[in-house]
Amino acid sequence: MRISGIGAGGWKIAQNAGQSIVGANLGLSGLGWTPRATNQSWRGIASSADGTKLAAVIGGCCLVATQPFTGQIYLSTDSGVTWAARATVQEWRAVASSADGTKLVAVVNGGQIYTSDNSGESWIPHEANQPWRSVASSADGTMLVAVAQNRQIFTSFDSGTTWLTHDSNRIWTSVASSADGTKLVAVVGSGQIYTSTNSGVSWTPRESNQNWQAIASSADGAKLIAAVGNGQLYTSTDSGLTWTARESNRNWSAVTSSADGTRLIAVVEGGAIYTSVDAGLTWIARESTRTWQAVASSADGNKLVASTLGLIYTSTALPETGSAGFITGGQFSTIELQYVGNGLFLPLSHEGSIQSQ
Numbered sequence: 001m002r003i004s005g006i007g008a009g010g011w012k013i014a015q016n017a018g019q020s021i022v023g024a025n026l027g028l029s030g031l032g033w034t035p036r037a038t039n040q041s042w043r044g045i046a047s048s049a050d051g052t053k054l055a056a057v058i059g060g061c062c063l064v065a066t067q068p069f070t071g072q073i074y075l076s077t078d079s080g081v082t083w084a085a086r087a088t089v090q091e092w093r094a095v096a097s098s099a100d101g102t103k104l105v106a107v108v109n110g111g112q113i114y115t116s117d118n119s120g121e122s123w124i125p126h127e128a129n130q131p132w133r134s135v136a137s138s139a140d141g142t143m144l145v146a147v148a149q150n151r152q153i154f155t156s157f158d159s160g161t162t163w164l165t166h167d168s169n170r171i172w173t174s175v176a177s178s179a180d181g182t183k184l185v186a187v188v189g190s191g192q193i194y195t196s197t198n199s200g201v202s203w204t205p206r207e208s209n210q211n212w213q214a215i216a217s218s219a220d221g222a223k224l225i226a227a228v229g230n231g232q233l234y235t236s237t238d239s240g241l242t243w244t245a246r247e248s249n250r251n252w253s254a255v256t257s258s259a260d261g262t263r264l265i266a267v268v269e270g271g272a273i274y275t276s277v278d279a280g281l282t283w284i285a286r287e288s289t290r291t292w293q294a295v296a297s298s299a300d301g302n303k304l305v306a307s308t309l310g311l312i313y314t315s316t317a318l319p320e321t322g323s324a325g326f327i328t329g330g331q332f333s334t335i336e337l338q339y340v341g342n343g344l345f346l347p348l349s350h351e352g353s354i355q356s357q
Helices: none
Strands: 002-004 011-014 034-036 042-047 054-058 062-064 071-076 084-090 092-097 104-116 124-137 144-156 164-177 184-196 204-217 224-236 244-257 264-276 284-297 303-308 312-316 326-329 334-341 344-351 354-356
Touching: 002 011, 042 303, 054 092, 054 104, 054 303, 071 092, 084 104, 104 144, 144 184, 184 224, 224 264, 264 303, 326 334
Parallel strands: 042 092, 042 284, 092 124, 124 164, 164 204, 204 244, 244 284
Antiparallel strands: 002 334, 011 326, 034 312, 042 054, 054 071, 071 084, 092 104, 104 124, 124 144, 144 164, 164 184, 184 204, 204 224, 224 244, 244 264, 264 284, 284 303, 303 312, 326 354, 334 344
16 A cells, blocks of 8 residues: 655555554654653653553752752553552652563662552652662662762662662763663763773773763663763664764753664754664754753563653653554655564655554
């Protein structure tokens, strides 16, 4: 089946019950974004490997120094369509998830580290009060790493029950982990990038001093992306040994990576969302200018979620199954679909602006 849109209204292909369009090879990841949740100061966000289970935290920025934004942890089990509040009202800063979304870890600015082993239904506090900034988890949720401003790096080998300190007091801003928890990377505001290949026991400084704000890792820890506030994006393909500058100077606030490190997302506070499907070589601006704070991705990079000081936004490259799913194309866009059985339609070729729902 071939369709092309000549008119300004474009076209829409709607599915029947039991049908779906295989959209993974359409390159739609990050193209269209849907607002979700209520208007809050969303600070951090995390996703399970399949993009179904999400966790988001409220807190962080302050309009007045003595009046920080506080709120709860919110959970979604339907890729961000609906959200439920959990945990206590605090100034949450960041959250991380195991691959299956069962084990979660969240940190409070000026508070403790909290863990959950039941997908966020209940939470247990750990460690002392610290100005926590970022937290990351291994795929199984057993190995955790957290950083605090002007403090050390903290690691846990038992899902957060006990914690060890490493390296020196620095202005740590973000941390990331490989899937097995052996390769870690952390960045310092007005400092360097630090890497570890032994689960955080020892750390090696990399790159030059810059205002590093965010870091993300592929599952094997080989491909990394780091962001400089009011600077550029940097990528590495050798676990942080060498780095290459990418994109333009922007106020980058957060980055995320697919498991294989080829699909990258970076967000700008007071700017747009930028996507890359070639490990950071080229970038495309998406969405509108917003106060983007955090971003997370499914393992395949097809389901994305980003938070602002306002709403949460989700994006999917895969149309929903059944009558709820469809794809649309703009004027002069074209697509060719082949029916391959069992209600599945496979795109063979496409051109122009195409989006899915």
